[in-house]
Amino acid sequence: MTHCFVALPEDYEPVFLFDEHGNRDRQVLWGDWLRIDEENDGDPDWRAVLWAWEDLEKKRRLKVRREHTTDARPLEIVFVDVGQGDGAVLITPERDDSERIVVIDAGEGEHMREFLDARFSTYKRRMRFHAAVITHPDLDHYGGFASIFENGAITFDKLYHSGLVERPERDAWAKLGGKIKDSVSSREYLAALVVDDAAMRTLFGPPVKVGRYRYAGMVRAAIDGNLVGAFEMLSTRHGTSEEGGCWMPGFAPSDPRDYAIEIVGPIPELDAGGAPWLRRLGDAGKTKNGHSVLLRLHFGDFKVFFGGDLNFPAEQYLLTSLAGMAEWPRTTVEREELVARAAPFVRAEVMKTCHHGSSDVTDEFLEAVNPAAFVISSGDEEGHVHPRPDLLGRLGKFGRGASPVLLSTELQRSTREKEDAKLVEALTSDIARLAKTPSDALRDRIQKDVAALGRSNVDVDGAIYLKTDGKRLIAAFKKEQQAATDKWFYFEYAILNRRLILKPRN
Template sequence: MQHCFVGLPQDKTGNSVKTYLYRENRKTKALQVLWGDWLNVDGEEADGWLRVIWAPKNAAKRQTLYIPKAHTSGTRPLEVVFLDVGQGDGCVLITPERGEGEAVIVIDAGISEHMSMFLKGRFKSYKDDAFRFHAAVLTHPDEDHYGGFEQIFGNKGFGFKHVYHNGLVERPVKGTFDKIGGLKADPQTGIKYAEDLALGRQEIEQHFGGGADPGRFLFPKVMRAALENPNVGNFSMLSTEHGQKEDGRTWLPGFAPSDGRLYQIEVLGPVAEPDAAGKPRLRKLGSYGETKNGHSVLLRLHYKKFKVLFGGDLNEKAEKFLLTRYTGRSRFPPEDSGIYDEMIMEARNWFSADLMKVCHHGSEKVTDAFLQAVNPGAFVISSGDEEGHVHPRPDLLGRLGRTGRGKRPVILSTELQRSTREAEDEKLVRGLTDKVLKLAESPTEKLRNKIIDDIWVLGRSNVSVYGSIYVKTDGDRLIAAFRIESGSEVKKWFTFDYAFDENGVLHLMS
C-alpha cells in the first residue's frame, strides 16, 4: 500500500482535531502526530484503520501502531521549520511535492551545529549518498546567520544546487567596509554604495578559492567549504535585480508564477540600485553592521491565501528605505500625517503577510511603520539565551501585539517556547551513571548499546528539540506548532490553527 501522511481532520465547527497513533486495541493512544508527518503504512484493516510501522529503521523503537484512515492524507502541506539555533536565525522550507519535485531550502543556519544536526536527523532516511537540497540562502554576512553552514558545507553527504547570498561577501581582511570591497560615492547624488558585489561563482572563487588564505575569518572559511564540496552547484547574488522577474515583481528562480507551482517565493530585498552604466550596487545604510543587516535577503512565500515573510536582520534605516522605495516616495513622512497612513496601505501591497519571521531576533530597532505594513496575525522570533542583546526585547513584544492583526496576534519565540536550558538532564545523567557502573561489573551488548543511545540523547541539545516552531500550510489552512516540554509522547504538540472566512479575513480558530 502507498505510504501517506497525517491529515488535518476537523470537527463539525471546522476546528482541527488532534491526531494520534494508537495501540492495537484502537483505544490506547501511543503518540501524538502532526499534520504532514510521514506514515509508513503496512496495510489497511477491515474497520477502516491503517497499520503503521513507526520508526521502521530503528530496531529498538520500531512498533506497529494504528490510525483512522480518515485522519490521513495522500498529500502533505508545505512546511517551514524555524529551528531553535540559539542566538541566530535558521529555518528550513520543505515544499509539498513528493519525490523529484520536492525542494528543500535552508534559509540561514545559525552559528552552531544545531542546523547540521537537524538536517542529519530529518533527512537521514533519504537513500541518495548525497542528498542535494535545492538551495542554501545566506541572508547576509552575520555569523549568527551563516556560521552553521561551515559544518553543513563541509559534509559531502549534503549538497546544494544553489547557494544564494546578498552580494556582500566578507573578504579575509580586517576592518569594516573594506571587507566588502569598500564604498564609492555616486558622482551625482553623493550617496555612498558598495559596488564590488559578488554576482556569481566567478567572484566567489576569486575571493575564497584555493589561492586565497581565509586566515581566521569565518565567512571565507564557510565559502571555501562550499567551493570544496563537489555537491554544491551555483553561487548567485539574490536581490530585486537578481532573480526571476515577472509581472513587476522578482521571484526566486524556479518559484515564480509561471513555474506552475501552487506556491511562489518573492524576493523583496536587498534592493539593488544600478549605476549610470547599469552595474548593480547596494547603498550605505549607516554603519557597517546596519548596512549588511539592512540588505538582508528578504523573502515572501505565497501559498494561495497565505503569505509568510522572512524578515532577515532589517533595522530602522533599512525599513524606512524599503517603505519609501516601494511606495515611490523620496522621504519618510511624519507619523502623524495622512501621507504616512497612505504609505502604510500602499506598502502592504508588497510586504503584507499572515505570519512574519520578526526582524533581527526581536531587536527594538525596527519601525512601527514596517510592522504595520506587514500586519501579520502571527510572529515568529528566533533568538537565544545567555547573550547580551536582551533578545527579544520586552518593549518590542508589546509593539508586536499592538501592530499585529486581529484581537489575538500570536507571538512565538524559539527561546521563550523552550523553558529548559540547552543541554541539562539531571535524571538522565544519574541513570547513565548507574548503567556505567553496572557495565563495569557485568558487561553485556544490550547494556552497552543502551549507554551509547543515552549518551547521544544527553549530547543532543534541547535547543533543537523543544524550541523549534513548525509552520504548515496547504494554502487554505495554516498551523503553527511547537513541542510541549512535558516529555509525553501523547501530549507532544501545542498548535495554533488559522483559516480564512468567506470574506477573506484571517481567523485564529478556537
C-alpha cells in the same frame, strides 16, 4: 515502499497512532510522513503503519484511522531552534524526487545540520537540496553552513546570497569590498557586489588563501567539496521578473506549482553605468544586515514574510522605495500614505520577525506587514537581550486582529531548572569507591553517569512548525511537558469571508 501523510481533520482535532489493542500510542501532526505496511493494509477503517522501521530499538507496528491519512501533504516551514541566530527549512508539498527543500540561514553552530540529518537522512538516499539562502553575512546566519559543508553529506543546487560577502580581510568595510561616494548624491555605496557564480569562485576558490576567516572558510569548504552547484545573488534585480515583481528562480508565478517565492529585498540602485550597488545604511554591520535577502512566500490565501536582520534605517529605505516616496514622512497623513502604499508589497499572515526580536525597527514596517502571527528566532545569550520586551508590546499593537500570536524559539524552548542531584550524589560515591577498589564495571558505570550529566540541558527544543495547503494553516510547537499522546500545541488559521480566523488547539 508505500507511504502517506497525516491529514488535517476538518474540525482540526488532533490525530493519533494506535497500538494493536486500540490504545493511543502517540500524537502526530498534519503532514507527518507515515510508512505503510502494505501486507496488512486491507482494513477499510484503519491503515497499518510501520513506525520507525529503520530503528531496531524503536520500530513498532501501529495503526491510524484511514480518514486521517492523505496522499497530499502541506507545504511546511520549520523555524529550527538554532539558538542565537536564524535558521528555517522550507519543504515543498511535492512527493519523492519532485520535493524541493530550501534552507534559509543556518544559525551559528551545528543545530541546523543535526536537524537536517534527523529529518531527512532516513528517507533520502542522497541529501541533495534545492537551495540554501544566506540572507546576509553575519555569523549567526551563515555559521551553521560551515558544519553542513564540513560533514559533506548534504549538497545544494544553488546557494543564494545578498551580493554582500565577507572577503578574507580585517577591516569591516574591506570585507564587503569597500565603499565609494556617488558624486551626484554624495551618498556612499557598496559597488563590489558578488553577482554570479564565477565571481564567488574567483574570490574564495583556489588558490586564494582564506586563512581562519569564518565566512571565507565556509564558502571554500563548499567549493572544495563540490557541494554547491552555483552561487547566485538574490535581489529585486536578480531573480525572475514577472507580474511586476521579482521571484526566486524556479518559484515564479508562471512555474508549474501552486505557490511562489517573491524577492522583496535587497533593493539595489544603479550607478551611472547601469551597474547595481547598495547604499550605505550606517556602519558596516547595519549596512550588511539592512540589505538582507527578504522573501515572501505566496500560497493560496496565505503569505509568509522572512525579514532577515532589517533595522531602522533599512526599513526606512525599503518602505520609501516600495511606496515610491522620496523621503521619510514627517506628518501623520504622510505616514499613513507610506504604509498604505508599501503594504501590498510586504503584507503577510505570518512574519519571521526581523533581527531576532531587536527593537531597532520601525512601527511603520510592522504596520505595513500586519501579520497575524510573529515568529522570533533567538537564543539565550544575555548580551543580546532578544526578544526585547518593548518590541513584544509593539508586535501586539501592530499585529493583525485583537490577539496576534507571538511565537519564539527561545520562549518555546524548555530547559531543566535543576540537574539530577541524585545522580551527582551517586557519582561522587562511585568515584570514592573506585579509588579504594578498582573495578571495570564501576568504571563503566561512572563513564555512563558522566555522559548523562553532560547531556544537553534542553529537554524540548523550541522549533516552530508552520504548515499550510493554501486554504488552512497551522503554527505548532512541542509542549513543555512531553507525552507521546499529548505532544503538540498548535494554532489554526483559515480565511472565512475574507477574514482571518484564529483558534488555538491544545
